[in-house]
Amino acid sequence: xxxxxxxxxxxxxxxxxxxxxxxxxxxxxxxxxxxxxxxxxxxxxxxxxxxxxxxxxxxxxxxxxxxxxxxxxxxxxxxxxxxxxxxxxxxxxxxxxxxxxxxxxxxxxxxxxxxxxxxxxxxxxxxxxxxxxxxxxxxxxxxxxxxxxxxxxxxxxxxxxxxxxxxxxxxxxxxxxxxxxxxxxxxxxxxxxxxxxxxxxxxxxxxxxxxxxxxxxxxxxxxxxxxxxxxxxxxxxxxxxxxxxxxxxxxxxxxxxxxxxxxxxxxxxxxxxxxxxxxxxxxxxxxxxxxxx
Numbered sequence: 001x002x003x004x005x006x007x008x009x010x011x012x013x014x015x016x017x018x019x020x021x022x023x024x025x026x027x028x029x030x031x032x033x034x035x036x037x038x039x040x041x042x043x044x045x046x047x048x049x050x051x052x053x054x055x056x057x058x059x060x061x062x063x064x065x066x067x068x069x070x071x072x073x074x075x076x077x078x079x080x081x082x083x084x085x086x087x088x089x090x091x092x093x094x095x096x097x098x099x100x101x102x103x104x105x106x107x108x109x110x111x112x113x114x115x116x117x118x119x120x121x122x123x124x125x126x127x128x129x130x131x132x133x134x135x136x137x138x139x140x141x142x143x144x145x146x147x148x149x150x151x152x153x154x155x156x157x158x159x160x161x162x163x164x165x166x167x168x169x170x171x172x173x174x175x176x177x178x179x180x181x182x183x184x185x186x187x188x189x190x191x192x193x194x195x196x197x198x199x200x201x202x203x204x205x206x207x208x209x210x211x212x213x214x215x216x217x218x219x220x221x222x223x224x225x226x227x228x229x230x231x232x233x234x235x236x237x238x239x240x241x242x243x244x245x246x247x248x249x250x251x252x253x254x255x256x257x258x259x260x261x262x263x264x265x266x267x268x269x270x271x272x273x274x275x276x277x278x279x280x281x282x283x284x285x286x287x288x289x290x291x292x293x
Contacts, residue, residue: 036135037223039161043132044222046168047125048283050080051220052187053175054121055284059114066181073178075110076171077117082106083167084124090144090160092131122219128164129221135161195257197249204253205236207275208267214280214289225280227289238265 054077062074071079085096101109109117140158147153176186214225226241229248236256239245248256248265257264263282270276280287 033136035137035140035158036132036161039135039165040132040216040221040223043128043165043168044217044220046165046172047128047220048217048222048285049172049187050168050175051118051122051125052283053172053179054114054118056184056187057114057175057179057182061182062114062117063111064178064182066178071174072110073175074112074114074117075106076175077121078106078109078112080168080171081109081117081120081124084121084128084164087160087164087167088124088128088131090146090155091135091157091164092128093134094130096127125220126218129216129218132221133216190262192259192262193257195249195251195259197251197257200250200253202231202234205231205234205250208236208278210275210291211293212278212289213292214278214287217285217287219285220283225289227278227280 054073057073062077063072065072065075089096112120135157140156140161142157143154144157144160145151145153146155146160172186172188176188179186208229209231210229212227212229214227216222216224228239228241230237230239236248236250237245238248238258246258246260249259250256251264254267254269255264256267261282263280266279266281267275268277268279268288275291277288277290280289
C-alpha cells in the first residue's frame with residue numbers, strides 16, 4: 001500500500017461546491033462526530049469516484065499500464081479491494097469476510113474480468129461504509145489489533161481511518177492519470193450532463209417546500225443529509241444544512257436536476273397525493289429521504 005503526503009493548507013484551495021454535488025458532510029454534525037463525519041464525507045467522495053472510474057474504463061483496457069513497471073488498471077482494482085477490507089476492519093467493529101479467493105495471488109486477481117473486479121470493489125465499499133458508521137470522535141484514540149492477534153501489534157483507529165481516506169485519494173489520482181493517458185475524462189473532471197428544464201408554475205413547486213432527511217449512503221459511507229427545500233423568485237431551491245444552496249431545475253413535475261452536478265432528485269407522494277419524501281440519485285446510488293416537516 002502506498003501513502004500520499006498531505007501538504008499543509010492544501011485543502012483550503014479546493015473550490016467550494018454544493019453538498020448535493022460532492023456528497024460531503026454537513027457543516028454541523030452531531031456532537032462528538034465532527035472529525036468522523038469529515039472522514040466519512042471525504043472517503044465517500046473518493047469511493048464513489050473510484051467506482052465510477054472503474055465502471056467507465058472499457059474491459060479491454062484493464063490490462064493497461066503506462067509503463068511495464070506500473071500497476072495495471074486491474075491490479076489497482078484488486079489492490080483496493082484488499083486494502084479496503086484490511087483498513088476498514090481495523091477501525092470498524094466487524095471482521096472482514098474471508099473466502100477461497102483470499103489465497104489467490106494478486107497478479108491472478110488483476111486479470112479477473114472487469115465485472116468481477118467492480119463487483120468485488122463495490123462489496124468492499126459496502127463493508128467500509130458499515131465500518132465508517134461505527135466511528136465516532138472519542139473512539140478514534142482507541143488502539144485496535146493489527147496484523148493478527150499473534151503479532152501483538154496495535155494501531156489507533158484514527159491512523160487506520162486516515163490511511164483509508166488517503167489510500168482512496170492516491171489511487172483515484174493514479175487512475176485519473178491513466179484515464180487521461182487513454183484519452184478518457186476522469187469522473188471529477190466531467191461537466192454535468194446537459195439537460196432541458198421545463199416550466200412549472202409556483203403552485204406546483206410549492207408542494208415540495210419542506211425539510212427532508214436523507215440517510216447515510218450504504219454504498220459509499222457518505223453522511224446523512226438534511227435538505228431544506230424552498231421556493232424563491234419562482235424557482236425551487238435546495239440547501240443542505242450548513243452548505244451552499246442550489247437551484248433545482250424541473251425535468252418533469254416530480255423530477256429535478258442540478259446544473260452544478262449530475263445529482264438529481266425525485267419527489268415522492270403518498271396515496272393521497274401529498275409529498276412524503278424524495279429520492280436523491282447520485283453516483284449510481286438511490287437514497288430515499290423522508291419529509292419531516
